[in-house]
Amino acid sequence: MIKNTINKRVALVAGATRGAGRGIAIELGAAGFTVYVTGRTTRMQRSEYNRPETIEETAELVDKAGGHGIAVQVDHLNPDQVQSLIERIEREHGRLDVLVNDVWGAEYLAEWNVPVWKHSLKDGLRILRLAIDTHIITSHYALPLLIKNKGGLVVEITDGTAEYNAENYRLSLFYDLSKSSILRIAWSQSKELEAYGCTAVALTPGWLRSEMMLDQFDVNEENWRDATKKEPHFIISETPRYVGRAVAALALDPDLARWNGQSLSSGQMAKVYNFYDLDGSQPDCWRYITEVQSVGKPANALGYR
Template identity: 30%
Template sequence: MRKQSRIVLVTGASRGAGKGIALAFGSEGDIVYVTGRTQSEGAAPLPGTVYATAEEITKRGGQGIAAICDHNDDAQVQALFERIQREQGRLDILVNNATHIHDDLIKPGAFWSKSLELANILNVGLRSSYVASYYAAKIMSENRSGLIVNTGSFGSSCYMHGPAYGAQKAGLDKMAWDMAHDLRPYNVASAAIWMGMLKTERTDAVMAAEPEKYENFFDLAESPEFTGRVISALYESSSLMEKSGYTFVGAELGQELGVKDIDGKQPISHRDMLGSPLSFSAAVVE
C-alpha cells in the first residue's frame, strides 16, 4: 500500500458501477468520498445506500465518506467540492459516474414511445459531469495534479438504449478530449473509460426476470470493481499525461496496464462487436 492515501470522489455510488469503482479504491486504502441520494435501504427500487458503500470502503481498509448530493443541484455540488477542499486540501481523482437511469431505458420501442424523462440523462449524466469537473479542475489545477475520468459506454459508437443515452455517452468522450486541452498545462489529466457489460444490482434484476435471454451474460460481464482498478492504475501510470484526453475501452486499457478483475480473469473487449472510440481532431480553435 502506498505511503499516502489518495483523495478520490466517485459520484453516483450508492450501487452499481459507482459503488464497485469506489470499493476498488477502498481496497487500496484511499480516502473515498461517495455521492448518492439513497440514504436508507428500501428507499429506492434497487438495493444499496450511499452510507452502506462508505461503510464497506472503510471495512476494506480505506476511509469511506458518504455525501448526500443531488447532482441536478449545482449548489449542492459546489458545496461538496468546498467540503473536500476544506477537509483534505486536495482532490486526486474524480470519477464522474452519476447518471439518471429511467425504467424505460431498456424497454423496446422508438424513443418517442417512451417517457420524455429519458432526456434527464443529459442533465444528470452529461451536464452534471461538466459541473463536477468544473469544480474539481479548480482544486486540481491549483495543486497541479489530478485525474478526471468519465465512465463511458460502447453506446457512444453503436445504437444502445436510444438517442438520449447515446448522446450522453458520446458527449462524455468529447468532454474528456476538450477538458484535456485546458488541463494539460496544469499537469491534470482527463479521460473517458468505456465499461463492458457489468454485474450490478440492476443487471441481477433483469437477469432474474429473463434468465434464458441472459444465460451467457456472466461469461462476458466484468465486475464494476475492475473499472476502479483500471482508473487506479491509470493514475499511477508514468504515461498518464500522454493518455490524457483519450477514450479507452476499459478491458483493453486494463490489459495494457496489467489489471485483472476481482476473479483473476482478464475482461474481454467488445470492440469488434460494438465499435471503437472516435478519433477527434487535434485542431484547436480558441
C-alpha cells in the first residue's frame, strides 16, 4: 500500500554514508525531500572500508535538516539488494524524483603514481567494480521508477569535469578510468532519459573536506585551515554540503532539462543558482586548480572563493 506521502518528492542517494553523499542527502532533506540513504556501514556492521560513519547517522541528519531520512543497508554490487530497495521505494512512496549515484569507497585500493603493470590487478579491478558497476546496477533498477514522472533527475557524482579529465591524468589508470567513465555514463543516460522528460548530469565537487580528508590532515571542520600548513592548496577546499546544495538546486529547478547530459561542478552551479558553502564563500575549485595549482603559482584563493 502506498503511503499518503505520495505527493512529496522522493530521492535516493546511493552511497550516502559519508562525504559527498552525506552532504547531498542533508541538503535534499533541507529542501523537503524524503531521502533514502544507502551504504554498507551501519551501527551494527562496518564495511571493508572500515570507517565509523553510518547510514543511520546520515538519516538522522536528514531529519534534522527538515526532511525525512530513511537508512537502508545496501551493497550496490548486489543486484538483488538494489532491486529490493527500489521495490521498497515504490511500495512506500510510489515514485522516485531524484537518483544520486555516489557509490565509491575505493580510495584505499588505489596505488597513486604506479603504472598499470605494477598496480595490484585485483585491487584495480575492484576499484572499477565499486566505481562503475555500482552506478550501472543502481540505474538499471531505479530508472523504471524514476521515468514514471516527468522532471526526474539523475546525478552521477564523479571527480573532475569532462574538460579537466580529458586533459589530465588522474595519477592511476584505474582511478582515471573510473572517474572518466562516470562522465560518459551520465551522458549516455541523458540520451536514454530525454524522451521521458527526465534529466541526467555528471556533477563533481571540488577538493572535498570529507571526514576522511580531514582525518588525513589531522584537522576537523572548525580548524581545517591548519591543514594548509601541510598542503597550501587545501585553501580552496569545500564542505560536502556545498555539492549537496548544487544537487538540491538542480532538483528544484523547473528548467532542469537545460543541463541534460552536461558535466557540472559545485563551483559552477553556485554561481548559477547563487548558493554558498557553510562559511559563506563560493569556492571554484576546478578553475583554481587550472589557473593556480596546475601552473605552479603560490596557493592563494583570492578571487576563487
